[in-house]
Amino acid sequence: MKGNIDQTFVISMQMKATGKWVVLGLKQNRIDAEQEGQRMLSKMPIFRSYKVEQAEYSSQNSHVITSEAIGITPKEVRNKLKLQTNIQFIDVREANEIKKDQIPGSLLIEVKDIPHKLDELERDKEYIVYCTAGYRSPYVCKFLMEKGYKAFDLKGGLLAWKGAGFVTPVIEGALHVWNKLKK
Template identity: 45%
Template structure:
């Protein structure tokens, strides 16, 4: 299995601060995102990814986010197998020190 590209919470925070164009997808459950999301992230629950895969563009890179980075890693493996460019935010929201929106 091809290893998954990762990004740390610090690296992501810097990219956001620099105003980089990013495609962030939060795969947590509704009650988890209610506690706050990274600004600009799109919410697609992990279990909804297969049904909503056509919303993703194979020419773009997506950064996946969850609570601890385990679910997002699973999503990354699944999508990478389908030919998508993905990156997993390691440490998840537990490690996120940046801004959050509700």
């Protein structure tokens, strides 16, 4: 059953080197989105420009739970996986970024698609959200929390996960990674 139609604003940044657009994050209103785009443009010389686009999505629960994303380290995730079975990873990188390294079993949902996929997420699960280096995932994590989901941001993203020795190439399969995590 679909809920009310809500809106959010998607912030995209254009890379100087390649000219490609990368989705940075989500905000609840245009002013905040514009300010965040301007802030990132001024602080990160790798970006050429930014754009803000409005997206509408269906939501059953739009109350705000918290205002900050909760970060979790790879080691804390490992410990959590030993105790819980209701954890789901969400990889918010863009399709062209996903090469051979990923956390097996992750849902692959690009940042820009998150508002449209809320109805597909289960409310009784805990979500560990990650991107490459942890710049985009806090926005998605915060957004999910505001929509009533229990979400944690993987601090440092996939780079931190790999640095902790937890990621193997996808071709090696999920069994190797999960066995390593359970130790």
